[in-house]
Amino acid sequence: MIADLHRTGTTVKPLQGRSHFSRLSTFLREQSVRIFIVIPTYNEVENLHLLVDAILELAIPDLGILIVDDDSPDGTGRLADELASQHLGVVRVLHRQGDKGFRKSLVAGLSEAMNLGAEIILQMDADFSHPPQYIASLLDCVQGEADVAIGSRYVPGGSTAADWHPLRRALSRFANQVYVRSFLRMPICDATGGFRAYKRSVLTGLGMAEIRSNGYSFQVESIYRCFCLGYRIEEVPIHFPDRIRGTSKMNWQIALEAAWRVLLLRWRYRSLRQKSQTDVSA
Numbered sequence: 200m201i202a203d204l205h206r207t208g209t210t211v212k213p214l215q216g217r218s219h220f221s222r223l224s225t226f227l228r229e230q231s232v233r234i235f236i237v238i239p240t241y242n243e244v245e246n247l248h249l250l251v252d253a254i255l256e257l258a259i260p261d262l263g264i265l266i267v268d269d270d271s272p273d274g275t276g277r278l279a280d281e282l283a284s285q286h287l288g289v290v291r292v293l294h295r296q297g298d299k300g301f302r303k304s305l306v307a308g309l310s311e312a313m314n315l316g317a318e319i320i321l322q323m324d325a326d327f328s329h330p331p332q333y334i335a336s337l338l339d340c341v342q343g344e345a346d347v348a349i350g351s352r353y354v355p356g357g358s359t360a361a362d363w364h365p366l367r368r369a370l371s372r373f374a375n376q377v378y379v380r381s382f383l384r385m386p387i388c389d390a391t392g393g394f395r396a397y398k399r400s401v402l403t404g405l406g407m408a409e410i411r412s413n414g415y416s417f418q419v420e421s422i423y424r425c426f427c428l429g430y431r432i433e434e435v436p437i438h439f440p441d442r443i444r445g446t447s448k449m450n451w452q453i454a455l456e457a458a459w460r461v462l463l464l465r466w467r468y469r470s471l472r473q474k475s476q477t478d479v480s481a
């Protein structure tokens with residue numbers, strides 16, 4: 200069931216000094232960008248430059264950053280263009296007009312990263328709730344045995360912001376530990392989080408564009424598809440702090456949508472799941 204996986208070993212090493220032949224080096228870098236980080240943004244002008252700097256400081260070779268902006272009124276798109284011209288061939292921007300939304304932006308970004316030839320694609324938020332210091336661990340996982348790596352708040356060693364409202368804490372834990380695990384019978388501790396790395400082969404076969412759920416339920420449905428298709432999923436413990444700058448775009452409507460959509464998932468994917476179980480036992 201699992202597609203033939205392309206495995207290459209990448210080690211984290213320091214960036215080399217700047218070349219005088221910047222055009223040539225940009226060209227060469229574009230040829231070698233193998234890992235893309237996809238970041239959907241909406242009104243993240245206070246976070247974006249800090250995040251891009253923090254990612255580039257990790258000095259991960261063959262890495263590109265793709266910012267997917269939905270015409271943010273606060274000028275995030277213009278800032279993204281500036282960052283792209285400062286880091287030619289490394290930072291790119293996908294500007295979307297009209298049809299706004301997290302899911303559509305993420306799907307467009309993942310698909311663009313694939314078109315650009317990425318072998319590994321990592322998705323993350325722009326608000327530092329997905330701290331860049333875990334990127335290397337997630338990439339390590341998918342450069343090894345895992346097909347998908349999840350930055351997880353609910354595996355041993357993971358945690359959430361200490362000042363989360365008790366109701367939010369309870370709901371998030373309930374959604375992940377009870378609802379998703381028991382109802383979908385999927386042994387994933389953090390299915391609602393969106394800090395993930397995928398091998399290219401997973402995204403090729405996953406049909407992300409067919410997923411209609413939004414927000415948290417998009418995260419649940421996409422990982423449930425991976426699970427039903429038999430992909431190997433690993434969880435890496437992360438600490439998940441609350442955003443410090445900017446405002447959240449999530450709301451109760453999206454949380455409630457996630458709750459009822461999870462009920463539909465088991466029904467919708469029943470034949471796929473039965474098939475994968477048959478394949479495993481065969």
Ligand SMILES: Nc1nc2c(ncn2[C@@H]2O[C@H](COP(=O)(O)OP(=O)(O)OP(=O)(O)O)[C@@H](O)[C@H]2O)c(=O)[nH]1
Nearest residue numbers: 239240241267268269300301304324325447448449
């Ligand atoms: N392109 C695009 N990005 C979006 C949209 N809505 C949210 N985002 C981005 O998606 C990421 C997650 O959004 P947040 O508002 O932080 O939502 P969240 O992390 O689920 O919720 P909080 O925990 O409350 O922050 C951030 O990088 C946002 O800028 C959208 O409509 N279009």
Ligand SMILES: [Mg+2]
Nearest residue numbers: 324326328442
């Ligand atoms: Mg957030």
